[in-house]
Amino acid sequence: MKSLLSFGCGNMAQAIVEGMNKSSKELEYFLYTPSNTRAIELAKVVSGTHVADLSKIPECDFYMLSCKPQQFEELAKSIKGKLKPSATIISILAGTTTETISKSLGVSKVLRVMPNTPSLVGAGVNAFYFTDEVGSEERHFLNDIFSGFSKVFTFEKEEEIDLITGFSGSGPAYIFEFSRILTEKMVSMGIARDIATEMIKWTFYGSSKLQLESSDSSEELRIKVTSKNGVTYEALEVFKGEGLEKIVDMAIDAAYNRAVELSK
Ligand SMILES: NC(=O)C1=CN([C@@H]2O[C@H](COP(=O)(O)OP(=O)(O)OC[C@H]3O[C@@H](n4cnc5c(N)ncnc54)[C@H](O)[C@@H]3O)[C@@H](O)[C@H]2O)C=CC1
Ligand SMILES: O=C(O)[C@@H]1CCC=N1
Numbered sequence: 124m125k126s127l128l129s130f131g132c133g134n135m136a137q138a139i140v141e142g143m144n145k146s147s148k149e150l151e152y153f154l155y156t157p158s159n160t161r162a163i164e165l166a167k168v169v170s171g172t173h174v175a176d177l178s179k180i181p182e183c184d185f186y187m188l189s190c191k192p193q194q195f196e197e198l199a200k201s202i203k204g205k206l207k208p209s210a211t212i213i214s215i216l217a218g219t220t221t222e223t224i225s226k227s228l229g230v231s232k233v234l235r236v237m238p239n240t241p242s243l244v245g246a247g248v249n250a251f252y253f254t255d256e257v258g259s260e261e262r263h264f265l266n267d268i269f270s271g272f273s274k275v276f277t278f279e280k281e282e283e284i285d286l287i288t289g290f291s292g293s294g295p296a297y298i299f300e301f302s303r304i305l306t307e308k309m310v311s312m313g314i315a316r317d318i319a320t321e322m323i324k325w326t327f328y329g330s331s332k333l334q335l336e337s338s339d340s341s342e343e344l345r346i347k348v349t350s351k352n353g354v355t356y357e358a359l360e361v362f363k364g365e366g367l368e369k370i371v372d373m374a375i376d377a378a379y380n381r382a383v384e385l386s387k
Contacts, residue, residue: 125264127213128153128174128181130198131189132161135215138243139187139272144169146245146271149264153181182207185265188214188224192385195219199227206230211261217288218385221254221281231256234265237284237292238273247273248291252281285386289378297374302327 127143127150129136140152152171154162159175166173174181186206190198195216206212211232214224221233234257237250249269253262269275278284302323309319334341349355 126183136189142242142272285382
């Protein structure tokens, strides 16, 4: 059995570790957070081991960096030179490059991942970039483990990870925000909150399922909903008139610029 230690057990690490644990029994988990609480909680959920402090770090096959990019420097200082030398580092940090990780930790085998939170329910999207030093056996193992709870896309150019961050990494937040706005509008028009919440959730779920299972493009699927002189058309005209596409374009550029800023 291989082992993985996660440094940080926040929202994203929890989604990945729980996703892994549900889909595979090939890993033993070690969990660390500075304040202990969430590491203890996650250790219980995945029958793992809580690491109380960094004075003695267990020898593991994989170490996952799961703190915020801004917390990495502090983490790196506390773990440099204490990791099993043959281990592969998995980083989920937005922006932070494999070069920074390699230099800060004195390591060369790094998998940089851009995950997303639907990993928690087995429907994540994970983008991979490996440094050259990661061998094919580790690449296959990691690909299999992550594929158990997500769709894995491997990129050959590291810059592409920054590029896709504002799409698949941040994407769930856009969906949840759109979902929130629709739900609130429905409630304001008199529909009971619990009914509105369920109806919007199912509308998103059904639309995603249809999009995945249909051979139609998203545009064709949209056209099939939009009756001539009908209801949907009026709503879509407002989106068009108010510049929804431009707004999305600007938002994605802002996300990308931030990812690039974090990589410096
Ligand atoms: N939340 C998301 O949807 C996504 C997050 N990410 C990346 O995942 C990483 C974590 O994000 P979240 O889970 O959302 O943040 P979070 O704030 O929920 O979790 C951060 C975790 O790091 C721990 N931590 C803080 N300082 C530390 C230190 N010095 N050493 C070890 N652990 C430390 C915290 O205790 C906490 O458990 C970030 O780098 C982010 O860029 C990437 C894609 C999606
Ligand atoms: O907001 C962030 O910086 C991270 C990266 C993508 C999703 N969460």
